[in-house]
Amino acid sequence: MDFGLQGKTALVTGGSSGLGMAICEELAKEGVNVVLQYRSKSKEESVLRFVEELNQKYSGTSMAVRGDLERSEDVHFIFDKAVENYKKLDILVNNAGIWPQAYVKDMTEKDFERTIKINLQSPFVLCKRMINHLIDDGRKGKIINIVSQAAFHGSTTGHAHYAASKGGLVTFTVSLAREVARNGINVNAVAPGIMRTPMITGGLSDEEINKRYMNRIPLGRIAEPEEVAYVVTYLASNKSDYITGATIDVTGGMLMR
């Protein structure tokens, strides 16, 4: 199937790890130029190696931009850098996120605020920049926001701030989709359940992961990040032109609604 993505340009946040890396790879495979945002200085070497690999393997060109999405000036810097290099962006994937743990009785206001800033406010700013960029140029585009099953189900294990940030991002996605539909800009969300990424695995053995999550997942296994990235690629493509304001659940049945 031709996804019509050849020669398009995408900005993907959180491209240094887990799902973000898989999204960058799947988009690059389709001939997309990818601007990969990451945060950690310590990952610079591996990120640059990954970008180099994408450039060697696929027809598009990719580049990395470092910035902390908790800092407003960095958020603007990332978008400016992407436009400076490629002039025209077609796809924005708000993927970066944090998943801190604390029950509400112990949760600090600082942690709550930080979670909202990274998981909800930075996607808002990037969405705003992206729609103005597209509308000023009179071009169509695609925005995909990565949320979570927790947006609908709430948290069960001390992530109320995270669940609130993702719930906010779902309703923001719907509202923005209505605002910009007539401009030919599709805005959708993807809700993973549990994926095999550093966010979840962090030092746990396969056995511990199974014990913790398996009885909540009807398909009986956690997702590989690629399985979620395929859905993002579809939403970035011309095959999803009639979908907007939707959240696609990719949860192995963990979330059925």
Ligand SMILES: NC(=O)c1ccc[n+]([C@@H]2O[C@H](COP(=O)([O-])OP(=O)(O)OC[C@H]3O[C@@H](n4cnc5c(N)ncnc54)[C@H](OP(=O)(O)O)[C@@H]3O)[C@@H](O)[C@H]2O)c1
């Ligand atoms: N894993 C799951 O089971 C699961 C389930 C539901 C939803 N999700 C969502 O899927 C998305 C990707 O998660 P993942 O599992 O791939 O997590 P991950 O492996 O921990 O990767 C998180 C990414 O976000 C970036 N990031 C974190 N804080 C940042 C900040 N302040 N500024 C800029 N970038 C920052 C990280 O950059 P550095 O590496 O450079 O620090 C990293 O690239 C997230 O939105 C997450 O909420 C994940």
